Structure formats: C-alpha cells, structure tokens
Amino acid sequence: MKKKTSQGTNAAVAVPYKKRSSLFKSLWNSRTLMLMCLPAIIFFIVFNYCPLPGIWIAFTNYNFRGGIFGSPFCGLDNFEFLINSGELWLLTRNTILYNLAFIVLGNIFQIVIALMLNEIRNKWFKKVSQTVMFLPYFISVVLIGAIAFNILNYDTGALNTLIRETGGDPLQIYSQAGIWPFIIFFCNMWQQTGYGSVVYFAAICGIDSSMVEAAEVDGATSWQRIRHIILPSLKGTFIILLLFALGGIMRGNFGLFWNLTGGVNSQLFETTDIIETFVYRTMTTQNNFSTSSAVGLYQSLFGFVLVMISNWVVKRIDPDYALF
C-alpha cells in the first residue's frame, strides 16, 4: 500500500529554486495562476497583515482622541491586569479543554459519520441524511441559545415541565456549572459534525476505487476494508485538519458560548468562561480596548507557538504530513 497520499497541498511549495533575477520572469510566466491567486493574496494582506500594527493597542492606555498610535504607552500594564484578575489560568484551561474535546471527539465523530455515509447504498437515503445533518450548521447560534433557554429554563422550560408533569424534581440547569460542558459539547457537535464530515466523505470518495475493488475480490469484509484501506487513507486528511484545528485551539466559538450561557450569568463562569467571552464582557462593560487587545495578542501568540510545536512534532514523526 502506498504510504503517501498527496492531497495536493504541497504542490505550491514545490516550485524549483531559481536565481533571483528570474523571479519576475517566473511570476510573469505563471501570470494566469498568479491572477487567480490574487483575490486570496489581497484578502490576507487587507484583513490579516494591514491590521497587524494595531497590536500596539495592547501596550497603550487607549483613548480615542489619541487613536492607536497617539495613546500613551503603558508597557505591560494591560497584561498585568490579566494576571491580577487571576483568571488567565482558568480561561486558558477552559478554552483549551473545550477545544481539545471538540477537535479530538469532533474529528472522530466526523470520520464515523463519513464512513457510515459511505456504506449507505441507497442514494436517496444518503442524500437526505446528509442534508439533515448539514442543516444545524446553518442555524444561527443566537437561535440555538434561545431554543436551549426554552428547553432548559427552570420555570417554563420544556424539559422541566416534562419532569414536573411526571412527578420529578425540576433541575436548576442555569445555576449548575457542572453540567454545562456537556450541554456546550452536545450543541457544538450537533452543529458541526454534519458539516465537518463532508471533508472526510470527500476524501473517502477520492480513494482509488481499484484498491477497494481488489480487496473486495480478495474477500475482505466491509470492516476489513474500512480498517485497512479507508482509515489509513484518511490519515493525511486527519493530520492536516488536526494541525489546522490546533492552530485555533486558543480560539473559542464565541457565539455559541455567549448565547448558550447568557453571557452574564456568573454562576456558570467557572466552567463556561473562555477567552472570547471574557474579552467581550470586559470590553463591553468597561469599554477597555487595551485590555482586550492584550488578551487577543496573548491568544494569538499562544496559538502561534502551538502550531509551530505541533508542526515540529509531526515533522519528526513523518515529514510528509507536516504543513511547512
């Protein structure tokens, strides 16, 4: 079995090295390709590189007459606030643990769903189930928050009404921090799994069918086909998606967390407060741009370090799967 399953991602890097003088020439020669890349390049320049100087806000006492560069410099004071508040550890822990669960379990769910879809022979049923699983992805998190409140709230919620009618003791869900990781995890999976499985499903469709057919002729059962052909072929996709996801491990799904927990219900902070919700809350209640920029910078730096480390680790294990 071939070990390398190129997804074409490394193609761009494989431009042969030439002398500097011919750089322009090679650009000119591939002008059509360059033109096609242009929108993406402009996008990144405008939205990712142009705002970079704004990092400066994190080191100033921002006021809006002075603007970004006119505000007084205050060194690391803003970071001191983060440590003083004593929450940096809690926020980092919550953010990372949630994301680990989302990434690891999420990917497993997505692969399982993709495999199941692949095994479905009835075309009509396959399309319908794919669409149904896809649907939650397009529901706004604001709506999900409202739906959840109407199901879970104590006085009029559907769940507690049911419990009451059947003679049980209603649950005080919005004051118990302990169950929220499960609720948030469930909502996230419900929303993301269908969408995420598409990538894996596409990868499965891309597997050379002659291999699968050969295995079938040799008498492999479907479990054996999955175990020895499909799963190993998905390894590359899995690792690349994992690396991408690890880069965002410090980023949380703000909308989901904020809307599900209501944002200001401090009874739930311990298990539901992530960097994004903390930044938003402190910024909006104190309109403190400096602090939120500082947290944003911390978040980005941490994420950057994580990507570098995980890429390095992957490179040590198998250079083919490294991103760069």
Add this chain to the structure above:
Amino acid sequence: MRKTNTRKRAIALVMASMMAMSLAGCGGGNDDANKGSSSNSGSTATSTSTSTGGEIDTSSHEVINMLVLGNRPTNGRLEAMLEQLNAILNEKVNAELEYTYVEWTDWQTQYNLQLLSGDTSLDLICTATDWLYGWENVIKGAFMPLTEDMLQTYAPNTYAQVTEDDDWEICKYDGDIYFIPEDNYIQYTNHGMFYRGDWAAEAGIPDGTITEFEQLTTYFQWIKDNQPDCIPWDVPGKNNTAGILGGYLTSKTDYTLFNGVGVGNYTDFWGVMQSDPGTVVSPYMESDALYDAAELMKEWNDMGVWREDVLNFDGDSREEMYAGTSGADQHHAQTYYSSIVPNMEAKQPGSDPKFYYWGMENQNVAHPLKLHQACAISANSQHPERALMVYDLLRTDEECYRLLNYGIEGEDYVVTDDGKLARPDGWDQSTDALDSNFWLGRNDDLELQDSTWWDGTQDFIANLNSIGYDYPFENFIIDTASIESKQAALANVLSKYIPQLAYGKFDDPRAAIDDMREELKAAGYDEVKASIQEDLDAFVAEHGEVQFVRGE
C-alpha cells in the same frame, strides 16, 4: 470589434477603480476625516475670533446627525415630524437634522462603541454623567471642548439660559466646557419600585403604601400566595445584574455615590457616607448593610420573587406589569408619573399604582442632577458650529421645540384650553409615540405640562424638593486613567459575585461576601480608594468642605 474592446476596457477600469475605492475606504477614509476635522476646528478658532457679533457663514448646507438613546420608531411619525422640522432648520440655518438611535438592547455596549468608533458623521450626542459615562468619555476624548466664545456666538439663547443659572462651571474638565447641561428641566430620576396599591392594601400593608424596604417582602409574599399567574417581580436579571442591592444600601445607610467612577457596570461602587463626607468608601466593601441586603435577596429568591433563571431572562417587566403578569417593576420617579400611572390606570383599572423610592425611610434622596442629561459635540464632528446653531433652535425656539418633542400639532398632540399637552382621540402611546427622545436639552420654559401624566406629579416633585439634598459632587471629576487597570480587576471580581448576591443565588451569602471582599482587596481596592481619596482631598481643598444641603 474596436468598439467592444473599448467597452471591455471601460468596464475593467470601472471595476478596478471600484475595488481600489472599497479598499481605500478601510484605511484612508479615516485619515481624510481626521484632516477634515482638524482643519475644521482650526477654522472654528479663527471664525469665532473674527465673527463675534458679525455675520455667521451658513452658505453650505449641512446635515447634523444627533445620537439619541431609544428604539427607532417604525410608525413614520418621526419622519413626518422631521420633514416639517427640517424645512424650518433649512430656512433658518441651512441645515437639516438626522437621527442616529442607540437601541435599548445592549445599549451600554452600543453607546460606548459608537463613541469609540470615532464616527465622523456624528455631531450632537446625548450624554449624562450618571448613566451615560459622561466624564469617562470626556477623559477618553470622545467630546469636543467648547469655548464660551463659540457657545455665545452659535448658541446664544442656550448660553444665556445656562449662564443665568451659573451652570457652566459643573460642565468643565481641565478648564474646558464639554457639556451643554439639560439644566432647565426638572426630572426626578431617583430609582425605586413600582407596585400595585390595591394588592399592597390586601396584603395588609397600612394604607396600601410601602414606606420601608422590608414591606416589599410582605407584598411579594402576598402575590406569591394569592396571584398564581403573576410573578411578584419578573425582573430581567440579564439586563440588570446588580439588582437592587444599591437600592437597599440607599435605604438603609446614608451612602451617596460618586458619578463617573463606575467599576464596570456597577456604577454605585464608590462614594461617601453623608456622616463622613470627606472619606471615600465603598459600602460593597465596608458596610454591614450589604450582608442584610444579600440575605434579604436570598430570602426573596427562595420565596420565588423572580424566576429561577432570572440571570438568563431578558423580558420586559414593565409591559408584564401592565399585562398583570408581574407584580412590580423597577425604575425611576419620572417613569412613574409619566408612564406607569397613566398606563396602569388604563390597562389595569383600579390597580392604584404606587412608587416606593429608595431612601424613602431615611430621606436619602438627592435633588436631580443637572448633568443627568446633557448635549455634547462629537470630537470628530465636521461642523460643530452648525451643530450648535441647530441645537440652540431645538432647545429654545418654541416652534422647533414643540415639533421635535411633541410632533405635529393636531396629529401627534393638541394643546388644551388651559395650555396643557393632550393627545388626539385614538392616540395610543404604544403605537403612535413619536419617540424623538431629545434628552439633550429639554427646557421647562417651553415644556407643556402633560395632561396625561399622573395629576399628583407636581405635589410629588414638591415633596421630593423639600426632603432632598443637593448633590454635592456634580463637578467632582475623578482621575480614572491612573486607576483604570485596577478598576478593571475590581470589576472582574464584582461581575462574578454581584449578580449572584443580587439574586440570592449563594447558599451562604455572608461567606460569599467575605470571599468577595478578600478578592477585592487582592485586586487593588486599597490603591484605588487611596487614589480617589487624593482627588476628593483636592476637590475639598478647592471647593471647601462637602456639605449636604437639604430642602429647596
């Protein structure tokens, strides 16, 4: 052939330039605007110095954008009014008025972000030192400093009115005027609880009138026992995370808060005790009354005064009170006599709506702040002179004033024979309201007494005038820049504890308060206190001993 080529080129050119423009819009636009405003303020200086008493140049037509708080009305009345108003403004000062609303949903966030964004299209801004972060925004540079020359030249009537009451002094920061106060408009905005007198009487409260904080417990308990379809106080805790802890402190101590030094959303954190007006204190840190308050709130929570999930609920308790599904609502005196009484009498006949205000039992009530509402000019305004001219008309020209505040005579309002404001037949507040929300400079000289309001309003105000004291810290401005990061740390602690204390969610509120106080101490309570104390000492040195003068 050639023709199509040219056309293609033309299209390409147009598209390319459109793209370039849309890109330039992000970065460059701001620069231009800044230049515009700086050159503009330059010309302000020159024109004020040269044109005092001379001609004012109004040759160019300007659009004056006014930021107000409120939900943009959708019934078309505002537009109809603006059409007539703008015709007048156009004729008199060659300008037109445009509205920007900061809607009530999430207003604190939206308001501050709107100012922070450096929007160059804003001119007149509604602000306030007690509830709209007035001084904070002055310090952050959101507002334009106004010279007396400028005010005298472009807003002469307003200038004269404010000068008459000698109120410019309280609008100054570092020697510059930043606000035009709504100082000729009496409005009591001391908070309290609206409740139903008929139910209070049945609950056995003497005279059906609550005069002490604890009597609310009796009232709520009665509702709980006798009105199964009504939540005693269906408060949206999500929008009011501090609850009424502050109300309790006002009623049970002689605490007076400082404006403009809110810790996060908790605006009454710092102040003084009237018995010791020279010492900065926070009752949240140092008063034993907080223990009692938190314990009472726990009792209420266990009773079911509010929903179990109060901190996630964001309904409208006022509308619910009108509908009979909430037994109480919490807001200020003006809301009581202008909305609660007329609405309750119409929608719940015989409900005898009443108002228990914080500090009723110990007479801890301040006279209205002169900066409870004010007008500021945006720091980025492109034409501050014209904005002032428009403002002057809106505030002091009777025709403009009535149009703006009441609408079109005959359609939106009528004047009764005895000179009071009335509404045409069939007019309904909830569908026909003008909602122009001109809280930037209402003016009692032009204000019509509203015949729809509670007829006891004048007596009520007179009573408060006689028992209240003058708020002595109107122009006490605290240097918030040096304590900002510590304040943020304090706010962070409060945002964890206060919502749960205010709605009785801790099993042991006493222990929780002790924990909170320890954390506040660790977060730098003492440093912030010392810094504010310095400011207070300087204030006392400049203005003399702080005094609480009661009566008119």
